[in-house]
Amino acid sequence: MNSSMHNSMSSSPNGMQDKGSGQRPAGALQHQLVHALDYEQLMNCMRCGFCQPSCPTFRETGLEAASPRGRIALMKAVADGLMEPDAPFKQQMDLCLGCRACEPVCPSDVKYGQLLEQTREVLFEHTEPQPGAVPLRRLHKLAKPIFKRHRRLRLMSTILQAYQRSGLQRLARRGRMLRWLPQHMQTMERIMPQADSGGVVKRAGGHRFPAKGERIGTVGLFRGCIMDVLFTETNVNTVRLLTEAGYDVVIPEEQSCCGALFSHSGDRTTALEFAVQNVRAFREADVDYIATNAGGCGATLIEYDHLLAEEAEWAEPARRFSKQVKDISKLLLRSGRWNDLADPAKPSPAEDSCSSVTVTYQDSCHLRNVMRAGDSPRRLLRMMPDTKFVELEGAEICCASAGIYNLVQPQMANAILDARMYAVEATKASVILTSNPGYLLQMKAGVEREQAHDRIQVMHIVEYFAEKVLK
Numbered sequence: 001m002n003s004s005m006h007n008s009m010s011s012s013p014n015g016m017q018d019k020g021s022g023q024r025p026a027g028a029l030q031h032q033l034v035h036a037l038d039y040e041q042l043m044n045c046m047r048c049g050f051c052q053p054s055c056p057t058f059r060e061t062g063l064e065a066a067s068p069r070g071r072i073a074l075m076k077a078v079a080d081g082l083m084e085p086d087a088p089f090k091q092q093m094d095l096c097l098g099c100r101a102c103e104p105v106c107p108s109d110v111k112y113g114q115l116l117e118q119t120r121e122v123l124f125e126h127t128e129p130q131p132g133a134v135p136l137r138r139l140h141k142l143a144k145p146i147f148k149r150h151r152r153l154r155l156m157s158t159i160l161q162a163y164q165r166s167g168l169q170r171l172a173r174r175g176r177m178l179r180w181l182p183q184h185m186q187t188m189e190r191i192m193p194q195a196d197s198g199g200v201v202k203r204a205g206g207h208r209f210p211a212k213g214e215r216i217g218t219v220g221l222f223r224g225c226i227m228d229v230l231f232t233e234t235n236v237n238t239v240r241l242l243t244e245a246g247y248d249v250v251i252p253e254e255q256s257c258c259g260a261l262f263s264h265s266g267d268r269t270t271a272l273e274f275a276v277q278n279v280r281a282f283r284e285a286d287v288d289y290i291a292t293n294a295g296g297c298g299a300t301l302i303e304y305d306h307l308l309a310e311e312a313e314w315a316e317p318a319r320r321f322s323k324q325v326k327d328i329s330k331l332l333l334r335s336g337r338w339n340d341l342a343d344p345a346k347p348s349p350a351e352d353s354c355s356s357v358t359v360t361y362q363d364s365c366h367l368r369n370v371m372r373a374g375d376s377p378r379r380l381l382r383m384m385p386d387t388k389f390v391e392l393e394g395a396e397i398c399c400a401s402a403g404i405y406n407l408v409q410p411q412m413a414n415a416i417l418d419a420r421m422y423a424v425e426a427t428k429a430s431v432i433l434t435s436n437p438g439y440l441l442q443m444k445a446g447v448e449r450e451q452a453h454d455r456i457q458v459m460h461i462v463e464y465f466a467e468k469v470l471k
Contacts, residue, residue, distance in 0.1 A: 032126060056097055071096060113370070204251075219288065237465075252285040254284075302371055327376060362432060362434045363434075
């Protein structure tokens with residue numbers, strides 16, 4: 001930790017210095033941060049340290065600056081004019097996974113995620129990438145038109161689909177053409193799912209699907225972006241599970257990316273555009289609930305009320321939208337039909353029976369910490385026939401997927417993942433389940449690195465439910 005970071009956290013130990021006291025803010029970047037940060041939230045932090053055991057980067061480094069309390073202290077030091085937002089400051093903000101595991105354990109209910117995004121928004125707009133770093137602004141400019149219109153994303157996915165199915169992928173691997181890629185990128189290429197340019201609408205055969213039996217409500221499916229072109233089968237099975245549970249399902253055509261990748265890295269302008277587009281699309285669909293099967297997407301959608309709070313035309317529609325967002329596990333439990341689907345009256349095999357599958361579950365951080373729905377998948381799993389559910393030690397700890405974190409911070413991501421895989425081995429599970437596509441890929445990467453793919457399968461929990469209860 002450099003001296004400026006150390007001093008910023010040791011000064012004003014009681015956190016009672018008024019905003020603007022101390023040195024005057026110097027430079028445009030510091031001036032923007034002073035005005036962007038919610039000072040009331042900074043002051044809410046009591047520096048109790050309850051957040052530290054839940055923080056993956058603090059657990060790995062042991063550094064105060066790499067904890068939520070430390071990062072808040074850095075933010076406050078900038079807001080108080082005690083330090084400038086220098087390169088080490090930015091490095092600590094970038095090192096944070098944004099998993100928000102600190103929020104549920106905070107006795108003061110500090111909105112750390114909002115403070116982090118406020119900081120990253122200013123850094124995104126006012127700093128240039130370091131040599132060798134990922135040029136986020138350039139990537140966002142290229143990605144925005146693709147993620148805004150789903151048909152463009154499907155068009156792009158045809159390129160990946162052609163690479164995977166034309167023989168080019170086999171040729172590239174046999175010819176060792178990928179060896180110039182960093183090792184973590186080579187791993188990601190090996191575990192990448194088969195792309196499907198059709199998406200759920202084409203695969204399932206339409207935009208509307210009637211409930212089976214008595215109808216209990218109408219659900220709008222948020223199909224996602226990466227979710228729909230790389231995990232199309234999961235979206236199809238989401239529709240099937242919801243209709244079996246008694247919901248009419250609608251898939252609004254004009255929905256876009258949730259905006260998580262943009263908002264988490266500080267591109268608030270693009271995130272706002274996507275939020276407005278989605279609120280409009282689902283309002284016009286006239287649904288009772290909005291179903292998600294990706295914890296990261298759901299957490300972004302459920303906070304549209306905060307994102308659009310200052311947009312006069314959209315503030316109230318966004319509040320209604322946020323209240324409608326539910327993870328599929330919540331909707332299945334809400335339906336009351338899951339008991340019949342899971343058929344718990346059917347005798348379960350003994351734990352040592354060869355027909356019983358031992359599964360464990362890695363939490364989606366945002367499903368657990370933001371949507372507060374971490375228990376719902378577990379409740380459903382405990383109802384599953386032929387299933388032995390073993391709790392994963394530290395399942396609440398982020399696996400270090402975090403959007404593109406595992407690509408831009410591979411060293412920290414791999415260290416965190418190694419600890420996760422050690423915990424998986426202790427469960428002796430043959431199936432790892434999760435509720436987020438990024439986490440699924442990250443856990444697959446862990447299995448690949450451990451060369452355990454012949455004995456451990458990684459599945460989205462929707463796929464496991466569909467396999468067990470859909471005939």
